[in-house]
Amino acid sequence: MQALQEREALLERRHYQPELSMLWDKLTLAQKFAASSLTQFGYDLAFIRNSAAGSMAILLCNGNPATITSDGEIDTSPNIEIRH
Secondary structure (H helix, E strand, O other): OHHHHHHHHHHHHHHOOOOHHHHHHOOOHHHHHHHHHHHOOOOEEEEEEEEOOEEEEEEEEOOEEEEEEOOOOEEOOOOOOOOO
16 A cells, blocks of 8 residues: 555656746756747746756657757757656
């Protein structure tokens, strides 16, 4: 029973999305400029991943991902898989 509750908590957390304004606050200035330009083409900021290499912003447009590195480099054809 506890394993089921833990699994449900993990799934709920995975689908949890913080307020969009909170996500924008976590972007670097370069990412904000790049993300702003992508939103004009229908992309929405989905989430941010942090690693030793820096933060990576992930935006989606009709299920298609785009990434923005911490220095503002945009990749509209990243080799990543988005879990749903």
